Every structure is written in structure tokens, then in C-alpha cells.
Amino acid sequence: MDIDYSLYLxxxxxxxxxxxxxxASVVEAAVEGGVTIVQLRDKTSETxxxxxxxxxxxxxxxPRGVPLLINDRVDVALAVGADGVxxxxxxxxxxxxxxxxxxxxxxxxxxxxxxxxxxxxxxxxNYLGIGTxxxxxxxxxxxxxxxxxxxxxxxxxLDSAGEIVDTVxxxxxxxxxxxxxxxxxxxxxxxxxxGVAVVSAIIAAEDPKKAAAELLRLVSEPPRFASLxxxxxxxxxxxxxxxxxxxxxxxxxxxxCHNMTNLVVQNFAANVALCIGASPIxxxxxxxxPDLASLGGALVINMGTTTPEIRSxxxxxxxxxxxxGGPVLLDPVGxxxxxxxxxxxxxxxxxxxxxxxxGNEGEIRTVSGASGVKQHGxxxxxxALSRDERSKLVKELxxxxxxxxxxxxxxxxxxxxxxxxxxxxxxxxxxxxxGSGCTLGTTVAAFLAVEREDKLLAAIAGIxxxxxxxxxxxxxxxxxxxxxxxxxxxxxxxxxxxENGDMTWIARARIE
Ligand code: 3NM
Ligand code: MG
Numbered sequence: 001m002d003i004d005y006s007l008y009l010x011x012x013x014x015x016x017x018x019x020x021x022x023x024a025s026v027v028e029a030a031v032e033g034g035v036t037i038v039q040l041r042d043k044t045s046e047t048x049x050x051x052x053x054x055x056x057x058x059x060x061x062x063p064r065g066v067p068l069l070i071n072d073r074v075d076v077a078l079a080v081g082a083d084g085v086x087x088x089x090x091x092x093x094x095x096x097x098x099x100x101x102x103x104x105x106x107x108x109x110x111x112x113x114x115x116x117x118x119x120x121x122x123x124x125x126n127y128l129g130i131g132t133x134x135x136x137x138x139x140x141x142x143x144x145x146x147x148x149x150x151x152x153x154x155x156x157x158l159d160s161a162g163e164i165v166d167t168v169x170x171x172x173x174x175x176x177x178x179x180x181x182x183x184x185x186x187x188x189x190x191x192x193x194x195g196v197a198v199v200s201a202i203i204a205a206e207d208p209k210k211a212a213a214e215l216l217r218l219v220s221e222p223p224r225f226a227s228l229x230x231x232x233x234x235x236x237x238x239x240x241x242x243x244x245x246x247x248x249x250x251x252x253x254x255x256x257c258h259n260m261t262n263l264v265v266q267n268f269a270a271n272v273a274l275c276i277g278a279s280p281i282x283x284x285x286x287x288x289x290p291d292l293a294s295l296g297g298a299l300v301i302n303m304g305t306t307t308p309e310i311r312s313x314x315x316x317x318x319x320x321x322x323x324x325g326g327p328v329l330l331d332p333v334g335x336x337x338x339x340x341x342x343x344x345x346x347x348x349x350x351x352x353x354x355x356x357x358x359g360n361e362g363e364i365r366t367v368s369g370a371s372g373v374k375q376h377g378x379x380x381x382x383x384a385l386s387r388d389e390r391s392k393l394v395k396e397l398x399x400x401x402x403x404x405x406x407x408x409x410x411x412x413x414x415x416x417x418x419x420x421x422x423x424x425x426x427x428x429x430x431x432x433x434x435g436s437g438c439t440l441g442t443t444v445a446a447f448l449a450v451e452r453e454d455k456l457l458a459a460i461a462g463i464x465x466x467x468x469x470x471x472x473x474x475x476x477x478x479x480x481x482x483x484x485x486x487x488x489x490x491x492x493x494x495x496x497x498x499e500n501g502d503m504t505w506i507a508r509a510r511i512e
Contacts, residue, residue: 262304
């Protein structure tokens, strides 16, 4: 059976979602908009009513070749001649439903864990509905919220068990997160969801036809922020050869570097951006982010001074940049220091795609989900991990998020999930002044704006320019105080030397 699961509509007749619209008309509009499969889900109607509703829906789905499944009720499916059923873990057994409905029926099963998924696949489910992805008011007593990483773990275990079964995910999917969910749930082996299932994104929409058409377009297109190129091998020699060219390009293009950053580093970050040749704007107003995102620059979201209001501005800006594929860097400052910050990181990572996540060891461990990470304040503190553990952590987190992860320290570790490097440039003075981590974020973001093909290379270019400038500046400084202006000078000088064709500074790169 070749069923198209791209855009799966699950119905809901409760007033909170359907409003005073007529369900069959909404489904008809949704099918016209491009929904590829429909499930009648109605937990309250009497059986006779349910049968009448199912018959009405069949009248609008069948002429267009769109399958109609019935939630839970094998009897109703049989009575109206529907195409199949969708069953939850507490409903009729899959094998029993198969006996009643026969081999041709489409039977889908809700799964929340790897174990449930493997059992349903072995028992011959046609597809799995994996969820709940995000908390959703449509299903308030959801068994568990498994997030993007939970969906990917299920896909990976199906893949490694050799189970071939179609999959969709459900729960809180809408036009703003759909592409990221499809992108980030794809396993390193390339196993991906066949589609997404939605309720409110269509049923509660003002114009269900338009909503369905837009969702279908999003399912069919890669996200604007996706890296489409193959991850080319990158040798030390490639890096030494290419980084100065990117520094030069940055100086020529003067990309906008939009910083939503903390109170402490506003001025320093703007100066760093200017010295490397970028054009800084320090705006924490999420409402102007769509205008700024259209200017082709990059965004830094720095959690250094965070409040719920600031977070909502961050989320607005993140959505705006994601929509146009503008690069976004997350700096989860002090992520593990307080409960507020841990929640903040979760909300941001559930709210959009970050091309690069940059933090110190404690921050990166918190982002990766490690519990009990002790952070005194926002400073880095002593390392708890070996070199191998650090390199593995950034690699695995980057593979999980399908982005680039940079963990700073006396040696920095950076990976895109496939290629991992350790960089040991820099100077201890960077640890004695405020904002050195934050302004590295600013620098890397500016590089992302001008090197779109290879985000890892862009980030490495930023780190090398920044840390080599710090090394050179230390030679002119008497201590941290005089280091700051010397550092700005050296960022500026490296830019000018590079513009004038003198690339010798890159010889200092310590990268492996
Ligand atoms: N099943 P919306 S979540 C019907 O996790 C349903 O199994 C879920 O609604 C599961 O698209 C859900 O409005 C509701 O978030 C999804
Ligand atoms: Mg059920």
C-alpha cells in the first residue's frame, strides 16, 4: 500500500478548536488545500452520530482519493467502510483490529517510546503516530512530551532494528515548527518521518484550506536554514587557506550583526563587531526582528540577562530569522546556574533552530540535557570532563541538533556532528575580562552571515580571528585592563592586514 502521509489531518469537534464551524466543511476545505490523509477523532459523540459524521467525511475524502481512518472505533470503521483505524496504546490490540479489518485496512498506532514503536512495527502497523512532540492544549493529558530528540530516538531504533514502517509525528506541530521538526528528527542514517499530523493548525485555522496548503508547502520544502551541501572534508590546510578569505569577505560585505545580548556587554560587543568589520545593531525588540532579518545578517541570542519578557522577544526574533534562513547563534549564558535559565534554554530550543550553539563546558552540558551541572555564576569554572569527553559531547550534541556546537575553554571544541576540531589559540586574559565569551558569539555570528555554505568553517574562521587577536593583544598589555583596548586594536589590525593581502597572522592557528 502506498499511502501519502505528508500532511495528516486529525479532527477535533470540540468548540475550543472547531468553533462553530461545520466539521465536514472544514475537512473538505482541508482536503482541497492538500491534506493527504484524514482521521476522524471524536471521543464524545454517540455511536449513531459518529457513524453519520464518518459518512459525511467519506463523502468529501473518497472522491479525492484521500484515505479516512477512524480513531479507536473498529466498529465504526467497518460500519461505514472507512479505510482503516488509528489506535492508541489503551485501545483495541493491533492484532485484534487487523483480524477484524483485514489485511488491506490501514492501521496506525500511537507510540511514545522506542519499545512501543518496535512492538507496533513488528505487529504489522501500517504507520506509527509518534508523539507527543510538544505540549499542546489539544491533548492536555498527554502521556509524555518527548520532544524532537524523543522522535529521533524512536526513528533511530526502528532503523537499527530493520523495521520498515511509515511514521508521522503529532503534538503541537504548526507552520512555525514543522520544517525544523522534519529536519531535526532525521537520523544520521537518513531515516525520516513520512509526514506530520496536526489538529489545531488546520481545524482551528480561520481558513483551513489556506492553512493546509501552507503546511503542505512547508512539508515539501527543505527549511531555509538547512545545510544542503555535503559536509566536505576539511583539513587543517583547507582551514588555513580559506579562513583569511572569509575574513576578507566579511570586511567587504560588512554584514549586519544583530545582537540581542545582555546589559553587561552591549558596548563591548558592538565594538568587537565594528573592529572585525561587521555592522552591529543592538536590538532586544523582537517586533523589529522581521525587518532586521530581511537585511541578510545574522542574529545572536544571548541569555546573559534574561527575563520572561526578554525571552518572548528572543522567540519572536528566532522565528523571524528562521523564516528567512538567517543564521542564529545561541549563547546560553549561565544555562545551568538557575532554574529560570534552565527553563529558558528549553523554551528557546523548542522555539526554533539555532545554526550554532556556543557555550562553556557547563553551559553546553546543560544544553545537552545533563542534569546536576553545577554552575556558580555565569563564569566557566573548572572542567569536569576529559578531552575525549568534551570532543564527544560537542559532536553528539551537534549531530542531535543538526547544527554546529562550539564549547569554549583553554582548548575550544567545535563540531557539526561529523567534523570535529580542537582549537587552542587564545590567552588567559580572555578569562579575566567580562564579555569575552559573549563577544566571541558576536564574532562567530558575523562570520555565519558571510559563509553560508559551510557553517562549521564560518565558526572556525570567527574563533581563529578572535583568539589570534587576543594572543597578539596580550603582548601589548600590562594586564586585563589594557588588554581590552589592545584586543580591539588587534581585531581591527588583523582585518586591515587581511584586506591588504597580508595573511600571515593565520600561521598562529593551533587547530587539530
Ligand atoms: N494525539 P495539535 S497529541 C490527537 O501525542 C493527539 O498521541 C497526540 O493536536 C499524541 O496538532 C494530539 O493541535 C493532539 O497540537 C495534537
Ligand atoms: Mg485512543
